[in-house]
Amino acid sequence: MSNDNRVIIFDTTLRDGEQSPGASMTRDEKLRVAKQLEKMRVDVIEAGFAIASPGDFESVKTIAEAVTESRVCSLSRALDADIDRAGEALQNAAMGRIHTFIATSPIHMKYKLQMEPDQVVEQAVKAVTRARNLIDDVEFSLEDASRSELDFMCRIIEKVIDAGASTINIPDTVGYAVPEEFAHTIGQLVQRIPNADKAIFSVHCHNDLGLAVANSLAAVGAGARQVECTINGLGERAGNASLEEIVMAIRTRKDTLGLETNIDTTQIVPASRLVSSVTGFPVQPNKAIVGANAFAHESGIHQDGVLKHRETYEIMTAQDVGWNTNRMVLGKHSGRAAFRSRLEELGTTFATDSELNNAFSRFKDLADKKHEIFDEDLVALVSDTRAEASSEQFKLSSLSVTSQTGETPVAKIVMQVGNEERRAESTGSGPVDATFKAIESIAESGASLQIYSVNAVTEGTDSQGEVTVRLENGGRIVNGLGADTDIIIASAKAYIHALNMLDANVQKAHPQV
């Protein structure tokens, strides 16, 4: 692919990204992010706004001295002092850039700058000329370009290119543009400005209408060859175009866009995590590319499709952007294919379809109670299913326990004993004690309880409790297991499992302790 089709990735996480209220970074944090951006092969890193504060100056200087593979840039207004400060911060850069800007929209010129358009042109040319005397790479931005008049933009751009700007940035400062219109503007600028071929056209889109990425892609379709963007879409107000979305859209739709970047996409997720951790801005789970759910499938039909042929529901691989793998999340929308596959990965196979169906129906019951089923839940669920299936003698039909402050707990149980339904009611010192007494009043095993333990299988209040009950009878000792989101029911299941083991004389299958 020719150079004409290469899109320069200009990352402004450390400058515009840091303008997100609450996203301030220290010099050392910025340096860590800059090194990661360099590793990701970002072309230009906007390290800060040197005149903004002594700390920002130090950050730009430190990054300019530490980064050699990416160009390091500082922002500056179209003012002598800003430009000189940027030049000073960048003086040791292996590759540096001064990025100077001034607003060109009628509303900004009249109310904010309080300048006439001619004065703005004059100040822009003066700024670019001064910057070019300090450094050989100068970018000029027309702030609020998407609300600026086309003829005026053509006039100022032609003059700043003549003054030495080699990158012309067209920002959608307030996120006002829509893709078709923005593409038209870029196309017009590229066609109408006589010296347009002497500069790279760039865009810098904000996300106020959620269109930052769409506008950036429309602009590259119309001839822009630099995109300014940020990790996780961080930035002023609703943020900037997100780097990961731009880069992966260009890569994934190379067939239609015909473009490429130099980014090592496997470094995207590490960069996203780093920026999230240093700024304290979490990444939403459904965020494209870097959200926790971006490569996760919960629906049975999708899981079945992905297991048969990944591309049925994935347009990129998780590994391409730096995840270890895609994920099958087991939940209430999952089907047998994913359930069986995950258990096989965990070393459990089903001998018969009815064994699979039995475990699957328990899994659906559990999924109705719990948001996400983890591997530990599955293991507990299958061992519980198998424990129950291992003997026919005692089965739990229903259990109701009342436990109230100042009142003695009461357990009412219905059990299947062989072919007979039996009921019992008992009180106890606690709900578990009452339950065990009710079971024992039906089973009359005479076994003594040696150990009772409860473990939360996963984290969270919707976790399954896994209970172990050790019973001793006539010198035989067995361990019964039960799992449920309700620990009283898990306890009843574990006690009944142990009774069945004693009854069925299964010590060899479940060794005595």
Ligand SMILES: CC(=O)SCCNC(=O)CCNC(=O)[C@H](O)C(C)(C)COP(=O)(O)OP(=O)(O)OC[C@H]1O[C@@H](n2cnc3c(N)ncnc32)[C@H](O)[C@@H]1OP(=O)(O)O
């Ligand atoms: C669209 C963008 O993201 S632009 C970048 C925005 N980022 C920031 O503003 C972060 C860093 N900014 C700062 O630290 C401060 O605003 C500073 C240091 C740059 C300036 O601080 P102050 O001198 O106190 O000025 P203040 O911020 O109050 O006002 C901005 C001044 O710059 C002028 N100005 C704004 N843009 C430009 C420009 N591109 N070129 C020249 N002057 C400009 C304004 O008209 C105003 O001038 P006035 O004081 O004569 O009215």
Ligand SMILES: CC(C)C(=O)C(=O)O
């Ligand atoms: C300074 C420019 C590039 C900017 O941040 C904007 O217009 O949003």
